[in-house]
Amino acid sequence: xxxxxxxxxxxxxxxxxxxxxxxxxxxxxxxxxxxxxxxxxxxxxxxxxxxxxxxxxxxxxxxxxxxxxxxxxxxxxxxxxxxxxxxxxxxxxxxxxxxxxxxxxxxxxxxxxxxxxxxxxxxxxxxxxxxxxxxxxxxxxxxxxxxxxxxxxxxxxxxxxxxxxxxxxxxxxxxxxxxxxxxxxxxxxxxxxxxxxxxxxxxxxxxxxxxxxxxxxxxxxxxxxxxxxxxxxxxxxxxxxxxxxxxxxxxxxxxxxxxxxxxxxxxxxxxxxxxxxxxxxxxxxxxxxxxxxxxxxxxxxxxxxxxxxxxxxxxxxxxxxxxxxxxx
Ligand code: GLU
Numbered sequence: 054x055x056x057x058x059x060x061x062x063x064x065x066x067x068x069x070x071x072x073x074x075x076x077x078x079x080x081x082x083x084x085x086x087x088x089x090x091x092x093x094x095x096x097x098x099x100x101x102x103x104x105x106x107x108x109x110x111x112x113x114x115x116x117x118x119x120x121x122x123x124x125x126x127x128x129x130x131x132x133x134x135x136x137x138x139x140x141x142x143x144x145x146x147x148x149x150x151x152x153x154x155x156x157x158x159x160x161x162x163x164x165x166x167x168x169x170x171x172x173x174x175x176x177x178x179x180x181x182x183x184x185x186x187x188x189x190x191x192x193x194x195x196x197x198x199x200x201x202x203x204x205x206x207x208x209x210x211x212x213x214x215x216x217x218x219x220x221x222x223x224x225x226x227x228x229x230x231x232x233x234x235x236x237x238x239x240x241x242x243x244x245x246x247x248x249x250x251x252x253x254x255x256x257x258x259x260x261x262x263x264x265x266x267x268x269x270x271x272x273x274x275x276x277x278x279x280x281x282x283x284x285x286x287x288x289x290x291x292x293x294x295x296x297x298x299x300x301x302x303x304x305x306x307x308x309x310x311x312x313x314x315x316x317x318x319x320x321x322x323x324x325x326x327x328x329x330x331x332x333x334x335x336x337x338x339x340x341x342x343x344x345x346x347x348x349x350x351x352x353x354x355x356x357x358x359x360x361x362x363x364x365x366x367x368x369x370x371x372x373x374x375x376x377x378x379x380x381x
Contacts, residue, residue: 056100056101056102056194057100057101057102057138057139057193057194058101058102058104058136058137058138059101059102059103059104059137059138059139059140059141059190059193059194060104060106060127060131060137060139060140060141061087061091061103061104061105061106061140061141061142061143062106062107062108062124062127062128062140062141062142062143063086063087063090063105063106063107063108063109063110063142063143064083064108064109064110064111064113064116064120064124064142064143064144064145064152065082065083065109065110065111065112065113065143065144065145066082066083066111066112066113066143066144066145066146066147066149066170066171067080067082067145067146067170067171067172067173067174067182068090068143068144068145068169068170068171068175068182068185068186069082069083069084069085069086069087069090069110069143069175069182070082070083070084070085070171070174070175071084071085071174071175071176072174072176072177075176075177075178076177076178080174080177082111082112082113082145082174083109083110083111083112083145084110085175086107086110087105087106087107087143088105090105090143090175090182090186091103091105093175093183094183094186094187094190097183097187097241099187099190099241100194101190101193101194103141103190104137106127108120108123108124108127109123111145112145112147113144113145113146113147113148113149113152113170114145114147114148116145116148116151116152117265118262118264118265121152121155121156121261122261124142124152124156125155125156125159125160125261127140128140128142128156128160128166129160131164132160132161132163132164137164138164138165138193138194139164139165139166139167139193139194139198140164140165140166140167140193141167141168141169141186141189141190141193142156142166142167142168142169143168143169143170143186144168144169144170145170146170146171146172146207146219146227146228147219148354149168149170149205149207149217149219150205150214150217150218150219150228150354150355151354151355151357151358152168153168153203153204153205153214153217154203154214154215154355154358154359155358155362156203156214157202157203157213157214157215158257158258158259158358158359158362159257159258159259159260159261159362160203160257161255161256161257162199162200162201162202162250162252162253162254162255163199163254164199165192165193165195165198165199165201165204166202166203166204167189167192167193167198167203167204167205167206168203168204168205168206168214169185169186169188169189169205169206169207170182170185170205170207171185172207172223172224172225172227173225181208181225184209184241185206185207185208187241188206188209188239188240188241189206191239191240191241191244192204192206192211192237192239192244195244197246197249197250198250199250199253200250200251200252200253200254200255201213201236201250201251201252202214202215202252202255204236205217205228206239207226207227207228208225208226208227208228209238209239209240210228210230210235210237210238210239211235211236211237211238211239211244211246212228212230212235212236213230213233213236215355215381216230216231216232216233216350217229217230218230218231218352218354218355220328229328229329231329231330231350232331232350234247235247236248259362259363259366260366262361262362262365262366263365264365265361265365266291266292266361266364266365267288267289267290267291267292268290268291268292268293268294268357268360268361268364269285269290269292269293269294269357270293270294270295270296270353270354270357271285271293271294271295271296272296272326272353273295273296273297273298273302273303273304273307273326275298275304276304277303277304277307278304278306278307279306279307279309279310281307282307282310282311282313282314283310285314286314286317286319290314290319291319291364292319292320292321292322292357292360292361292363292364292369293311293314293319293320293321293322294321294322294324294348294353294356294357294360295307295311295321295322295323295324295353296324296325296326296353297323297324297325297326297332298325298326298327299325299327299337300325300330300332300333300336300337300338301323301324301325301332301338301347301348302337302338308338308343308345311323311343311345312343312344312345315343315344315345315371316344318369319369320346320360320363320364320369320370320371320374321344321345321346322345322346322347322348322356322360322374322378323338323340323345323346323347323348324348324351324352324353324356325348325352325353326353331349331350332347332348332349333347333349334347334375340371340375344371345371346371346374346375346378347375347378348378349378349379349381350381351378351381355381356378359377359378359381360374363377
């Protein structure tokens, strides 16, 4: 059996983080070089040829278009390179779902692309990074991993990047998956898929955006007024995602202001600030009459990513934006 050759793209995050002590809370995400991580992995005897490439050394709260473009270029090259079998991206967990979803929208499904992170820095007692990485190698090396879109490996689970969201600030088991559950359970010794690949042979759904339009998330709160909407339009927002209450609700004056924004050509997507659940059209808000879009299964962070991609591609009318969210 030939061992797989896996491109490992490093961006930073806790998996590459180091603290001043094994028991303290403070640490610097992204401090360790990817080579150092790979050297640690060598001691695990993993059956894979890992090819490291540093893209960034940052906490993922600082990731943006430049790093995303570098990642996209590196992934696209590797997908075309017959010498590379799969891609692993080491990433901070804060925005792993955003990077994962953006790549999922803009890459074909021809080889496994796996994001992996950690909740504890590499030198902390009980660090999870090496286990998560070993699990990611197990997934990326597996013949059944192709044709599932971009995946996130954390906490011994394999999640679709479309479905994953960070749901805990510090627990090792920090990610949840909605509306689909995990694609597989994984350990360094074992991998169990819960179904066959369902996206084999898919082309990239969208072109990688040439720039990121200003799309803002507005979180609804009881008693708020419409001024935050006006302020967003005042700074030139090209799209607005409402992190609404319940089924994407907000006080009446806010919904009216959002409808005015939509009428002026700024697409508005209603998502929810609730941890999990669908936001459907025309439940308590008359989307048909007001020109608004329902986010369906996408939470605010991922709704923003999709809306940025759509607006960058010139898709702004409510019907077309809704169709993209329905497909999401
Ligand atoms: N905030 C940092 C980041 O997202 C560290 C958190 C983590 O990786 O778990 O990169």
